[in-house]
Amino acid sequence: AAERTSLFIFFGGTGDLAYRKLYPSMYNLYKKGTLREHFGVLGTSREKLTDEQFRDQVRKSLGTTKTDKDAEKFISHFVYEAHDVTDKAHYQVLKTRAEELDKKYELNGNRIFYLSLAPSFFGTVAGFLKTEGLTDTKGFDRVVIEKPFGRDFDSAQQLNDALSKSFDEEQIFRIDHYLGKEMIQNIEAVRFGNTLVESLWNNRYIDNIQVTLSEKLGVEERASYYDNSGALRDMVQNHIMQIVSLLAMEQPVSFTDVDIRAEKVKALRSLRVYNVAEASTNFVRGQYGAGDSQRAYRDEDNVPHDSNNDTFVAGKLLFDNYRWSGTPFYIRTGKMLADKFTRVDVVFKKPLIDIFSFPQNHNAPLEANVLTMYIEPHAGFSLRLNAKTNGQGFQTEPINLDYFVDAKDSKATPEPYERLIHDVMKGDGTNFSSWQEVSYAWRFVDQIRKVWDLQQPQFPNYTPGSMGPASADELIQRDHRQWVYRL
């Protein structure tokens, strides 16, 4: 990849995300040559650190030692400035340091402001960046925003209004790390690169689509955030809605961010926003109880003992358009489930007539074709077909055509953050959430939330290691269907 030029200013630069994901991803880009001479990093946060102390932390996060000359060269591009984001005057200090780095590394005034801090500060920081002249350069200015982007439509809109005062939509990169995943990006390749797939990709041939984001871990140390969020806001509003819109959208006019976003937005606009009755029948929630060696969610650290927070969601989504009318999308996600994986199962309709199951033949009924996209941890596809059983007579059985990315390729797969940081440097917004996508997703999710806020749930209602509450199975069985993945 060609070398890219930019200054990075990280707000929340000593945070967990920065050390765990952002700096290691930048280091990968460095090793691959995307970053090399012409980049600089200014880390900021309230913590008081010298440049040397900051570099020690960065080195730790990369897992390198001082004897690694190339890593040391990379780390030498990092400087640090303690900064209170509400202190207007102090932005001048940042500005001076930014200018020094710009000159030293010949960055042409290109700047990426990475906001990895509490959303309540997004507006403040964006405002001061503009009024205090940090965006006043001849190069590009882009701002990267971490989740959560609001907690409902109203708060998201306020946030967006605040950001829009200083940055245009094309300059705002809202992270959804699922969009940086190899196999999520593969959805488009498989759909629009194959006649076999795309010509059947509609309600005439597809019976239903299932999206599962299953997590094995519980809430860990994040209870203070998670208990105010829940699975619906944490996973459905962002990751699941993004996946669903990629599955549901029409073919974009071209493979560019503008055209792809336009189609995703169009898909989301035809997603049926539920009224109270629909929301309560089409969505179910869960919260894990105690398991053999696992505490109940309500007994986790920093979780109130009477918490009604959802650690599991399952739902049915309906698109009111020509392509999808009558073909539901079932989604589910939760913590403390049987395993950690993400998959999409596309269930096709069965042949209209099954000629093999006549009484004398005693053949089992034909199974539906299923195209499974394994997103993580093992990336691959599987297509279930019916074929003849080997031997005398004429029985049929389902067989699978499988393809899995091999170990070597999966090791070489870029981390989501590596890919996304690279995209920001290129100015490519394809794999980020546009404001319109975010806003339609919130409008949908808000309706569910509103209904849930009025009803008292029967929690806890599922055991760790299961695939969620019985109501998640009932939701799909009611429609005479089943989850393709079940225990």
Ligand code: BG6
């Ligand atoms: C994050 C959520 O966005 O995604 C976490 O806040 C969740 O709660 C995580 O665990 C899952 O991401 P991944 O990449 O591990 O599937």
